[in-house]
Amino acid sequence: MGPDLRRLLAELHEEGRRHDAAEPEHRRRRRNLEPDAAEWLWWHVQAVAAGRVVEIGTSNGYSTIWLADAVAATNGVLTSVDVDAAAQDVAAAHLLRAELTAELVTADGGAWLSTCSPGSVDVLFLDSDRSRYPAWWPAVQAALRPGGSLVIDNAISHAEEVQPFADLLRAAPGWVTALSPLGKGQLLAVAPS
Numbered sequence: 001m002g003p004d005l006r007r008l009l010a011e012l013h014e015e016g017r018r019h020d021a022a023e024p025e026h027r028r029r030r031r032n033l034e035p036d037a038a039e040w041l042w043w044h045v046q047a048v049a050a051g052r053v054v055e056i057g058t059s060n061g062y063s064t065i066w067l068a069d070a071v072a073a074t075n076g077v078l079t080s081v082d083v084d085a086a087a088q089d090v091a092a093a094h095l096l097r098a099e100l101t102a103e104l105v106t107a108d109g110g111a112w113l114s115t116c117s118p119g120s121v122d123v124l125f126l127d128s129d130r131s132r133y134p135a136w137w138p139a140v141q142a143a144l145r146p147g148g149s150l151v152i153d154n155a156i157s158h159a160e161e162v163q164p165f166a167d168l169l170r171a172a173p174g175w176v177t178a179l180s181p182l183g184k185g186q187l188l189a190v191a192p193s
């Protein structure tokens, strides 16, 4: 990643931090991924040479830009899904500034995941409404390819909210999970091969 893109990402993260500090309404906050977790995700997509990456929770596109840069390196494709069309307009403008592309879809993450071709996703990043993740579990399992990876943000900062989904993952035969302290805590899981 070049210095210009790193500068843009640092600028967006700082803007998001200031925006969130001044925004009383939770749902209108950017709630960007922390830079160390974003950089790990960027590295991971390239390490596994992911061809198809899906993000649920676009917001203003901060993590989307990290992922879009990673799939540019793997010749892959990124889809980012969010229920908030206005946030995705902002994300589209930021992707343009970054000279990167991603397919932005305005939809409920679970509904959209259930339309994915079975086994078509190499890396799935969940950063949206944590209370919905358990209901999305069947669609998550179907969408991921064998050996595909699942990354869930806020596994430490909002551990109680992530717990029901973490319990499903840990009980699922063949799934391998780990908890990383990066950012706000990343729950990592690999689908059975």
Ligand SMILES: C[S@@+](CC[C@H](N)C(=O)[O-])C[C@H]1O[C@@H](n2cnc3c(N)ncnc32)[C@H](O)[C@@H]1O
Pocket: 030, 031, 032, 033, 056, 057, 058, 059, 060, 061, 062, 063, 064, 081, 082, 083, 084, 087, 107, 108, 109, 110, 127, 128, 129, 132
């Ligand atoms: C924590 S923010 C995402 C931050 C973003 N990944 C980043 O690092 O810049 C959560 C996003 O999830 C979206 N969201 C909430 N419920 C959703 C749902 N059911 N399906 C898809 N997106 C949803 C919100 O609109 C919000 O933009």
